[in-house]
Amino acid sequence: xxxxxxxxxxxxxxxxxxxxxxxxxxxxxxxxxxxxxxxxxxxxxxxxxxxxxxxxxxxxxxxxxxxxxxxxxxxxxxxxxxx
Numbered sequence: 001x002x003x004x005x006x007x008x009x010x011x012x013x014x015x016x017x018x019x020x021x022x023x024x025x026x027x028x029x030x031x032x033x034x035x036x037x038x039x040x041x042x043x044x045x046x047x048x049x050x051x052x053x054x055x056x057x058x059x060x061x062x063x064x065x066x067x068x069x070x071x072x073x074x075x076x077x078x079x080x081x082x083x
Contacts, residue, residue: 010058
């Protein structure tokens with residue numbers, strides 16, 4: 001009797017990430033360079049010193065999309081407290 005093989009886990013690349021959240025792939029790529037994306041769930045390297053392909057689970061992308069700051073949101077402005 002053979003042991004059932006585990007179902008492979010699905011990961012989404014940058015283009016799929018962009019499609020899932022409704023942004024352009026260039027925008028997502030820019031967010032990645034600026035450190036605004038969540039850490040990837042998997043990194044596939046093509047050879048030593050080669051290109052790295054990042055991948056995220058759909059759940060990680062959905063979490064990021066619902067918890068990220070909106071466009072134009074300023075986090076450096078604070079209203080003074082009335083004391």
